[in-house]
Amino acid sequence: MTEIRLYNTKTRAVEPLEPTVVPGRVGMYVCGPTVYDRAHLGNARPVVVFDVLFRLLRHVYGADNVTYVRNFTDVDDKIIARAAETGRPIDAITAETTQWYLDDMAALGALEPTEMPRATAYIPQMVAMIEALIAKGHAYAAEGHVLFDVRSYAEYGRLSGRSVDDMIAGARVEVAPYKRDPMDFVLWKPSTDDLPGWPSPWGRGRPGWHVECSAMSYALLGKSFDIHGGGNDLMFPHHENEIAQSRCAHPEGDFARIWMHNEMLQVEGKKMSKSLGNFFTVHDLRSQLSGDVMRYVLMSSHYRAPLDWTVSRVEEAKVILSRWLRLNDRFRRASLDIPDSFEPDPAILAALADDLNVPAAFTRMHELTTGNSADTEPERLVQVVGNARFLGFSLGSGTGPDPSCSLEVAVDRVDAMEERLSQMCAEIDAARAEKDFALADSIRARLREVGVDVLTTKDGTRWERNVDFDRDKAETLV
RNA sequence: GGCGAGUUGGCGGAGUGGUGACGCAGCGGAUUGCAAAUCCGUGUACAGGAGUUCGAUUCUCCUACUCGCCUCCA
Structure with a gap:
């Protein structure tokens, strides 16, 4: 069996993957999106990275022996803010954004994870975990909030290589009066009547940012599992907090054994940001590029190295x-x-x-x-x-500016179109035989226009699609 | 200020203690009506300095520069 070796952020070393939690089976959790807006290129990178890993794991251990969990965080202040801005109900926003995400990631050739839990479906599990943390002396309630006591977990900061004292010295932490320590983070916060909330021992409220991943990974993968992944910007505080919560709530488990972090994506050498005008959503790019091209670019540098998305790389x-x-x-x-x-x-x-x-x-x-x-x-x-x-490339079944149509539909449409393309190649041959090069060239140009290469061979003219192939335009030739 | 990553030929990008992938572009050639595609050929690269070594791009230290995180973020 192929031995898979992975860099573990926790130990800062490459180590063999040893699926021993359940022998021969692998559990992997990857932090998914907060659903309030279109997925951008940066969101796409970890999806593709861990999709490659998922495919490898399925091959090595068998498809039935790999459980890949990627969550949807559908309760968050950013979603609340979006609802306030647009006047739309939260449920509508999260449902719509979730579907967008699935469509866009499918276009990139990413397989759907085994499980895609939504945070709002796991509120009771989160409450239970918070209660356990309080009972064990790792969390405390204050003014309707529940906070995690970072001083109660000696290893807090180990993953990201920081100490609580150093971070406080950095001084960019929110100091709230109800916190015992500035680094304590929120597990539960109160909701006013106009905000989403659930009943809890601490009053009506909603979860803080990090508990959802701890609760869902525990529910679906257990107290110990093999791989936890995400972007390296999540290392602190998100993953650090996940570790603290999970290890303190379930000290008998290891939580994640291997932590994997992909480096950030940049655009033309700069951090992608709306203010720099180099911000792209996957959806935007899909109108210009096939999912395969985007996938190739996203895979073209090692996942632990920064990836610079540039026009020249796309061309290559x-x-x-x-x-x-x-x-x-x-x-x-x-x-x-x-x-x-x-x-x-x-x-x-x-x-x-x-x-x-x-x-x-x-x-x-x-x-x-x-x-x-x-x-x-x-x-x-x-x-x-x-x-x-x-490697996850669809090679044409999803190619073209409209890669979303289903394969079955595409096959019928393509058959009629392919006949027409072959017919045009025959016309080129006829024109060339009569030395009517102008006509031959004009037909060739029409084919090129739709993203079809015209190959001149000894056995006559043939067509082959190139990456600019546009199914809709090709249909117009019929 | 704290933590971390990186600096390989025009560009992208692996990798290794012993002349040094691969791709794109370029150049030359084959082929072609011209092209495209394809094929063949073609490259004086490892930030700078010091050290370890028989030998370093590959190990160690220093310097410079770039970038990321420390605040919502994949």
Whole structure:
């Protein structure tokens, strides 16, 4: 069995994944979105990173032996603020945003996690956890709030390498009169009648930011599980607080054994922000780029290194994806299939198992997709398409500015369109035979326009889609 | 101020104690009506300094610079 090695933030070292909580089974929790707005590119990075890991885990341990939990935080002050701004009900905002998120992440080729719990469905579990923390002397109620007592947990700050005293010295903490220590954080806060709230021993209120993840991971994965992931900006305070809550509420468990953090995404060398005008949502980009191109860019540097999203990288990704797509067209033309027994390339598996070295996996893809190997064409095409799919690329089934339509619908539409494309290639051949190059070029230009490459071969003209293929435009040729 | 990450050829980006991936771009060639695609060929890179070593881009220290977190954030 492939040994998977992962960098553990907790120990600052790469270590083997040893699924021993439940032997042979892996539990993974990744912090999901707070649903109040469209997912941006930065939100997409961890989704893709942990999707690659999820795919690897499913391959190594078997799909039924991997539980991947990614939550939706649907109670939060940002959501309340959004409701106030727009005058819309909170439920409508969270439901809509949740669906947007699922659509956008699917476009990026991300598999749905095994479990996608919503925070509001776990309020009783949160209350129970808070009660346990109070009972064990790790939390206290004050003025309708319940706060976690950071001084009661000696290891507080260990994950992020900070000490409580240092952080207080940093002095950028909110000092509320009801806090025993400035670093204490809120587990529960009171809600006025106009705010979302649930009954609790401390009055009507709502959970603080961090408890939901502790409560949901405990409910779905238990007191110990293998992997916890998220962006490295969550390391402090979010993950630190999760650890404190979970370890104090369930001291008999380990909570997460391996902590993984992806580095931040930047845009053209700067932090993505609305004020800099370099802020992009996945939804925005989907009108210009295929999900595969976005996925490729997001996978093109190691997850623990910063990723700079730039125009030139997008262009480079298009070149690569076009090549893969052309090979995929040949694969389809040859009526090939990926056999059930298909095994991903050993070099790709080894690269991914080595702390998700996706760039090294791409190197192998480059070897498979370039160079002269005409004598092994069918085999090679199966390798290319099989491995690309393993890495989460849809190769055309989701390509084009409208990747959202279902595969089944797409197949029928594509068949009629493909016939037309072949017909146009025949027209080019006829024109060239009569040396009517102007006509041949004009037909070629029309094909290019919809994102189809025209290949001049000894056996006549052929078409292959490139990454700019636009299904809707191609339909107009029929 | 505290904590952390990083600095590899024009660009992107792996990796290694012993002449140094891979991709994009460029250049040359094949092919082509011209292209595109494809194929073949082509690269004086490891921030600076000191040290360890037979030998360092790879280990150690220092300097410079960049970036992130410490506040909502993936």
